[in-house]
Amino acid sequence: MVKAGPRIVDKIRAGILRGDWRPGEKLQPVAMAERLGTSSTVVREALTRLAGDGLVVTRPNRGFFVRELNLRELADLTELRCVTEELATRLALERGDVVWESELTAAHHQLARTPRRSPEDPAHVDADWQKAHKAFHLKLLEACGCPPMVKLASDLADSTELYRCWAAPYVKPNARDVEGEHRDILNAALARDAGKLAELLRSHYEATVRVVLESGLVESLAETQEAS
Incomplete structure (x- = not known):
């Protein structure tokens, strides 16, 4: 083969x-x-x-x-991701050392310095930003010491990322302060505040669901399907 x-x-x-x-x-x-x-x-x-x-x-x-757009699936995947990462980050904050803190800070720095959208293609999320975004979120979980949990979170991230990328052309780039959300997530992790971190991650992920719902993507797809 x-x-x-x-x-x-x-x-x-x-x-x-x-x-x-x-x-x-x-x-x-x-x-x-x-x-x-x-x-x-x-x-x-x-x-x-x-x-x-x-x-x-x-x-x-x-x-x-x-895969097809399924808003109920998106909501379910988001809830599963929130629950999974709440446990994973709680363990990571208990087990992570100063090396992990340094690597997490570096991952955030890379994300913060990478533009979400490029001037050449402002309608889509930049591929380098996507990689930096996922790297930062996975680094949050890495210190939990449970590879199956990290793998599940990674797969869920890919699934929900798909919806966000589909919605990007329908959403104004400044619709959310995504950079501020990531900064707050980093600060909560460095402060070892598991409750605050779980709250921020849930808010961060649920905001993506709202963006998809409000983007007009669903209506646009429905019109395309009717016309075809």
């Missing part, structure tokens, strides 16, 4: 997050292979891997599709 390298998997993942393929859209391996300069076999392997991450769904005898 020809295996898809990380480069192709990452390119397709980035394209889905950027909205190159819309929610529920069928993914055509041959056309994607031409676009990415590789073989359809490699693309199919990459799509199979992304299906395992929840970004792509497979349907028997029909092929691969981008």
Whole structure:
């Protein structure tokens, strides 16, 4: 079997997050292979891997599709993420040492210095910011010492990130003070205030749900589907 390298998997993942393929859209391996300069076999392997991450769904005898927009699922995923990270961060604050504090501060510095949207593509969330954003949130949990819990949080982050990226073109960049939210999260972690940190993370994640609901994305997709 020809295996898809990380480069192709990452390119397709980035394209889905950027909205190159819309929610529920069928993914055509041959056309994607031409676009990415590789073989359809490699693309199919990459799509199979992304299906395992929840970004792509497979349907028997029909092929691969981008996962569909499901607001109830988004709310459920967000609640599960909040509960998971409340426990993980509580353990991290108990077990994290000064090295972890330094690495967390560095991860926040990287995030704070990376623009959320670039002047060249202001309608979409910048890929470098996405990486820095996830790195900061995972570093918060790292010191908990429970890899399965961190893996669950990482998968949930990818799923909810998909919704936020889909909504980005419909949302003004200054709709939220995201930078201030991250700064407050860092300060609560460094102060070892588990209760405050859990409260801030919940508020941070639930704000994303509100952004999706208020973005007009749902209405836009409905209009597109009616027209097709």
